[in-house]
Amino acid sequence: MPEKQPTADEPHTANEPHAANEPRRAHEPHAANEPRPAHEPRRAHEPRRAHEPTATEPIRTDGGRVTEATPSIQEIPEADTVIESKDLTVHYGDVQALQPVNVRLPEREVTAIIGPSGCGKSTFLRCLNRMNDMVDAARVGGELRFRGKNVYDGDVDPVALRRRVGMVFQKPNPFPKSIYDNVAYGLKIQGFDGDMDARVEEALRGAALWNEVSDQLDSSGLALSGGQQQRLCIARAIAPDPEVILMDEPASALDPVATAKVEDLIDELAEQYTVVIVTHNMQQAARISDKTAVFLTGGKLVEFGDTDRIFENPENQRVEDYITGKFG
Numbered sequence: 001m002p003e004k005q006p007t008a009d010e011p012h013t014a015n016e017p018h019a020a021n022e023p024r025r026a027h028e029p030h031a032a033n034e035p036r037p038a039h040e041p042r043r044a045h046e047p048r049r050a051h052e053p054t055a056t057e058p059i060r061t062d063g064g065r066v067t068e069a070t071p072s073i074q075e076i077p078e079a080d081t082v083i084e085s086k087d088l089t090v091h092y093g094d095v096q097a098l099q100p101v102n103v104r105l106p107e108r109e110v111t112a113i114i115g116p117s118g119c120g121k122s123t124f125l126r127c128l129n130r131m132n133d134m135v136d137a138a139r140v141g142g143e144l145r146f147r148g149k150n151v152y153d154g155d156v157d158p159v160a161l162r163r164r165v166g167m168v169f170q171k172p173n174p175f176p177k178s179i180y181d182n183v184a185y186g187l188k189i190q191g192f193d194g195d196m197d198a199r200v201e202e203a204l205r206g207a208a209l210w211n212e213v214s215d216q217l218d219s220s221g222l223a224l225s226g227g228q229q230q231r232l233c234i235a236r237a238i239a240p241d242p243e244v245i246l247m248d249e250p251a252s253a254l255d256p257v258a259t260a261k262v263e264d265l266i267d268e269l270a271e272q273y274t275v276v277i278v279t280h281n282m283q284q285a286a287r288i289s290d291k292t293a294v295f296l297t298g299g300k301l302v303e304f305g306d307t308d309r310i311f312e313n314p315e316n317q318r319v320e321d322y323i324t325g326k327f328g
Contacts, residue, residue, distance in 0.1 A: 080106045080107055081104040081105065081106065081107070082105060082106070082107040082146065082147065082243065082244060082274045083104070083105040083128060083144070083145065083146055083244065083274070083276075084103070084104045084105070084143075084144075084145045085101045085102060085103050085124075085127075085142065085143065085144050085145070086102055086142055086143040086144075086145070087100040087101075087102060087141070087142035087143070088100065088101040088102075088124070088127060088140070088141070088142040088143065088144055089101075089140070089141040089142050090120070090123050090124075090127065090132060090138060090139070090140050090141075090299070091138070091139045091141075092135070092137045092138055092139075093137045096299060097120050097123045097299050098120045098123050098124060098127075098299040099120075099298060099299045099300040099301070100142060101124060101142075101301045102301075103293060103301060103304050105274065105276060105291070106274070106290070106291060107274050108270060108271070108272070108273065108274055109270060109274065109275075109290040109291060110266060110267070110270045110275045110276075110277065110288055110289045110290050110291070111274075111275070111276045111277070111289060111290065111291040111292070111293060112277050112278075112279055112284075112285035112288070112289035112291070112292045112293070112307065113125060113276065113277065113278045113279070113292075113293045113295065114278075114279060114280070114282055114285050114292060114293070114294055114295070115294055115295035115296055115322070116296065116297060116322070116327070117280070118297070119295040119296055119297055119298070119299060119300075120295050120299035120300075121278045121295050122248055122278055123299070124295065124301075125246050125248055125276060125278050126246075126248075127140060127144050128144065128146075128151075128165055128244070128246055128276065129151075129158075129161055129162045129165035129166075129167055129244075129246060130151060130152070130156075130158040130161055130162070131162075131167065133158055140152060146161070146164070146165065146244075163186070163190065163240050163242060164242050164243050164244065165242060165243070165244040165245075165246060166237035166238065166240070166242040166244070166245050166246065167237065167245075167246040167247075167248070168230070168233050168234050168237050168245065168246070168247045168248070168250050169233070169248050169250075170248050170249040170250065170252055170253065171253055172226055172229035172230040172232070172233055172253070173233060174221035174222055174224070174229050174232050174233060174236075175221065176220065176221075176222060177220070177221060178217065178218050178219060178220060178221065179204075179213050179216065179217050179218075179219055179220075179221050179224070179232060180200055180217040180218065182221040182232055182233075182235075182236050183200045183203050183204060183232070183235050183236050183239050184196055184199075184200050184239070185236060186236060186239055186240045187199060187200075187239055187240055190240060192240075199239060200217075200239065201214075202239075203235040203236070203238050203239035204232075204235050206234075206235065206238050206268075206269070206272075207231045207232070207234040207235035207238065207265060208231060208261060208264070208265050208268070209228060209231045209232060209235055212228060213228070213232075225258070226253060226254055226255075226258060227254050227255070227257070227258025227259075227261060227262070228258075230250055230251070230253075230254060230258070230262060231261070231262065231265065234250075234262075234265065234269075238269070238273070242273065243273065243274060244273060244274045244275075244276065245269060245273050245274070245275050245276075246276050246277075247266070247275065247276070247277040247278065248277075248278045249277075249278055249279055249280060250262055250266075250277065251263065251279075251281075251284070252279075252280065252281075259284075263284065263287060263288050266288050267288060270290075277289070282311075282323060285307065286307060286311050289307045290306070290307060291304065291305065291306060291307060292304070292305070292306075292307045292310040292311070294310065294314075294316075294319045294322065296318055296319075296322065302316050302318060302319055303315055303316045303319045310323075311323060
């Protein structure tokens with residue numbers, strides 16, 4: 001059954017970049033009136049480490065490839081985990097869109113979710129901040145833990161969750177408001193009483209848009225180009241200072257130049273936030289992500305791990321076939 005794409009964006013930012021060899025720190029929200037540090041320049045990508053087998057990897061067969069495997073939930077140390085799913089499933093009516101998913105997503109890294117159309121990528125992504133609640137026929141099973149708390153517990157407020165787990169959708173969807181009011185919208189909803197001008201500027205700088213729009217903040221966000229509109233939506237998402245940013249194919253409707261700007265921005269955002277991105281573009285996933293999750297037909301997560309390993313030496317034969325273009 002095709003996945004239903006929500007059309008409303010939730011109003012949803014900056015920490016010091018971590019040193020290369022230091023453990024990642026837990027996210028610390030800024031005080032309401034505390035000025036944040038200026039946006040740091042983009043770092044060069046560090047060379048990825050060669051894949052090192054672990055005790056949790058599946059035993060290989062079939063000439064060095066496993067024909068089917070369930071990724072180990074132990075792939076990411078618990079201390080570095082911001083989101084963890086345990087036997088997470090999704091049904092749309094009687095149709096199971098997502099087979100049990102067990103995975104840990106690391107903090108302040110970019111995780112790419114790839115796979116053919118209809119494999120459950122966006123369904124999984126929308127579980128992370130309960131956007132599937134907006135689909136009447138959706139039924140979620142298992143657990144989805146954010147900072148150790150199951151987000152589907154009865155005492156969790158979905159709106160409060162979405163302030164901490166922001167989302168940027170496939171098609172840019174700025175509000176019919178000024179550029180300034182687009183960015184400030186979520187802050188006003190939350191009752192932010194700090195320096196609004198400074199926070200708006202910071203978010204626009206964080207989205208690499210300030211230099212292009214600083215002299216037209218009162219102009220409509222709808223008057224911007226497609227690439228600028230998508231960066232405006234990213235600025236709106238980071239303004240309330242979330243911990244996680246979800247992106248559902250954020251560059252699929254953009255031209256190559258705008259796509260390159262968004263990809264550079266994602267690399268910068270990972271200095272401060274955990275980024276989870278769904279993409280149909282495998283080259284894009286290889287360029288921008290630290291970890292990759294591969295979903296295949298039937299809503300099954302078949303492999304998860306370091307991006308370089310997934311693309312250069314996948315454990316699963318079906319994953320190799322998909323990456324090399326034999327299907328999908």
